[in-house]
Amino acid sequence: MADKEKRRSGVAAPEMPEGKATKSDSDREFLSQAGVGELLRGAILKMVEARSDDPIGFLADHFCHLASMSDRGAGTAGCGDGDQLSNGPLSAGAREQQHLNRALWHLRLAHHSQRSAFSNNVRVAYDLLNLTGPGKHSGETPEGQEGSCTESPTGGGGGGGGEGEGGGVRGSLYTQTLQCLCSEGGVPASTSAPLLRRLHCHDHEAVPYDVFRHGVLTCAVFSDYIRQAQRLYAEVCCPDEGPASRALCLAVLGTLKEALETSQGCDATCCVNANTKANVCLEANVKAIRYLKASAKISPHKLAAAMSGAQTRGPGGNMDAKEFENAAADLFITRVKVVS
Amino acid sequence: MNESVCMRVCVFPGDSHVLFYLSDAVTQLLEHKEEYSQFGVSRYFAEYFSSVKNSNHVLFREFNYITATPHNRSSFIRVFWRCYRQIGKSGELLSVLEFRSLLQLLCPDFPVEMVQSTGRIVLMDDAVDCLMSFSDFIYAFQLQLYYREFLDSVLTIYQDLLAGKSPNTVIVPTSTSVELLPPVATEENDKERQQHDGVEASTLAECVDALCDRFKHSHPSRSSMTEILAEKDKICFYSFLMSLSKHGGVNQDIGALPSMAELLIDPEMDQELDKLVAQIAVSPGSNSSGSAVIGLKEQQRKASPRRNIHHRRKMEVESDGSTEETDSSEN
Numbered sequence: 017m018a019d020k021e022k023r024r025s026g027v028a029a030p031e032m033p034e035g036k037a038t039k040s041d042s043d044r045e046f047l048s049q050a051g052v053g054e055l056l057r058g059a060i061l062k063m064v065e066a067r068s069d070d071p072i073g074f075l076a077d078h079f080c081h082l083a084s085m086s087d088r089g090a091g092t093a094g095c096g097d098g099d100q101l102s103n104g105p106l107s108a109g110a111r112e113q114q115h116l117n118r119a120l121w122h123l124r125l126a127h128h129s130q131r132s133a134f135s136n137n138v139r140v141a142y143d144l145l146n147l148t149g150p151g152k153h154s155g156e157t158p159e160g161q162e163g164s165c166t167e168s169p170t171g172g173g174g175g176g177g178g179e180g181e182g183g184g185v186r187g188s189l190y191t192q193t194l195q196c197l198c199s200e201g202g203v204p205a206s207t208s209a210p211l212l213r214r215l216h217c218h219d220h221e222a223v224p225y226d227v228f229r230h231g232v233l234t235c236a237v238f239s240d241y242i243r244q245a246q247r248l249y250a251e252v253c254c255p256d257e258g259p260a261s262r263a264l265c266l267a268v269l270g271t272l273k274e275a276l277e278t279s280q281g282c283d284a285t286c287c288v289n290a291n292t293k294a295n296v297c298l299e300a301n302v303k304a305i306r307y308l309k310a311s312a313k314i315s316p317h318k319l320a321a322a323m324s325g326a327q328t329r330g331p332g333g334n335m336d337a338k339e340f341e342n343a344a345a346d347l348f349i350t351r352v353k354v355v356s
Numbered sequence: 357m358n359e360s361v362c363m364r365v366c367v368f369p370g371d372s373h374v375l376f377y378l379s380d381a382v383t384q385l386l387e388h389k390e391e392y393s394q395f396g397v398s399r400y401f402a403e404y405f406s407s408v409k410n411s412n413h414v415l416f417r418e419f420n421y422i423t424a425t426p427h428n429r430s431s432f433i434r435v436f437w438r439c440y441r442q443i444g445k446s447g448e449l450l451s452v453l454e455f456r457s458l459l460q461l462l463c464p465d466f467p468v469e470m471v472q473s474t475g476r477i478v479l480m481d482d483a484v485d486c487l488m489s490f491s492d493f494i495y496a497f498q499l500q501l502y503y504r505e506f507l508d509s510v511l512t513i514y515q516d517l518l519a520g521k522s523p524n525t526v527i528v529p530t531s532t533s534v535e536l537l538p539p540v541a542t543e544e545n546d547k548e549r550q551q552h553d554g555v556e557a558s559t560l561a562e563c564v565d566a567l568c569d570r571f572k573h574s575h576p577s578r579s580s581m582t583e584i585l586a587e588k589d590k591i592c593f594y595s596f597l598m599s600l601s602k603h604g605g606v607n608q609d610i611g612a613l614p615s616m617a618e619l620l621i622d623p624e625m626d627q628e629l630d631k632l633v634a635q636i637a638v639s640p641g642s643n644s645s646g647s648a649v650i651g652l653k654e655q656q657r658k659a660s661p662r663r664n665i666h667h668r669r670k671m672e673v674e675s676d677g678s679t680e681e682t683d684s685s686e687n
Binding site: 043046047050051052055056059060063070071072073075076079080082083086 | 372374377378382385386389393396397398399401402404405406408409427
């Protein structure tokens, strides 16, 4: 027992004791043969990039994803919630679904506020979906490509389109991606439908990267926005007293609208100013000031003032959560420009 | 690139102990190369981190590992609860040594001192060979394991206060100052009475508050400690710990166990248990898990010397429900 304990406590020590040169050599060899260093470096890079609140969970998902990808080669099933993969050649539909799942997985990795990580992931997702184009029967990514790579495979990242070899993601896939993003973000289909109509591309169209990125980003922001709106309603209404009063809801929505208008309203004039002076720095400053103004408009103080005003002289009746959500969604959606 | 990774990892929230788990995962992998690498190293890492996420990673690991991070500590408390909940349900009373045996089934080198300290909390320092109920034990155990370092420091402070020293000076356990002691004749009597009554609760509160300021390990929330210490004029060490262990807020902060009222109620788990018992009754020889991978691992596990751990049927049933996750952290 004592011997066993000794051995066990040895296990816990991160460093190998000295005098075990041969063992540590063979260990090193094993690690490099198995590619552990490369694997961990890739994982840590991804983890740091995503800055997830739950790094352990993130690593679990990350390795699970990698394992299910390499399992596919061996023909075994994926793990847990992973996609079940069958033996033998996959039908085109199944492969498309697989690419879609992997693209969505990449899009989930980083929150959109982590802008550079998010952009990288959008690029990787775009390239993945692009492989599923018509006439791409052997469309398989080389394994390591997206697992450990942080740079976009086709470079460019952002700039001039870059439709890649597939000529652009098919419209139907693009639409599916956006639908999945919204529903995963907890947005009911009825709420997201008007937004998706604005972002819609035809099924047969080839969607260029810029449009794809715009669509994905808009859906990600929209999901956050709707969640906030739902929380806002929960704040306004007292859970015991049924739905919130219409007057209060309208006051809140009015304040929200005003703030959104502030953030966008000056947009035109600012841009003109910035263009004539050709001063990028100034433009950034003006932008920052505009956002500050907008956030001041929805400050608790302003909101409280609006709400107390509404309580005395607003319309009667109540507003339920769905109506509030729709109204809030409408404020957002009218500000999204129509694609195509 | 390496440097930039290091720099950025430092910026990363330190309390998740990511690097500790990464290094342990590699150490485990090297210890069990053949066994763990046959399904691919990324599968191994996936299982390792899933088990850390699901709190099954501490099962059958060494004591050092169990106490290495707050997450490991709370995971172990939860595993203990899940495995032996049935004992609590049956209402059986157990002694310190019996609880120690149960703990050693989950962690072979679990030290008896830790169990004895827990016994002292439950039994208020006297009659340590008495029997204890499961629920009394587990909440005291949780406090003792999770805040071990903090409790040790508080004990030192407490003893200093009893001895009449000012504990806010540097804490060195012994060294008695002669002039503070009362005349020899009354000394014995006095000491006994003092120990019985304990110390001024307000003084202890002040000292504990000061300790929190400089303590680098985790400690129970100040508000809960202040609350307990404000209730009495005089308090002794173990009644303070007893109150802490029964404090709902402290339990919630640790987050491993349900509230006292719900400790033994878990219909979902009961159902699962009934199902598994029924399955075992129907096919005594067969394996309940269908997947080939798990089946394979099951065999490996049976061949391992730790097989005797599964001699208790209760144990086997409960832990088998989570075989998938626990395997990767086993060694």
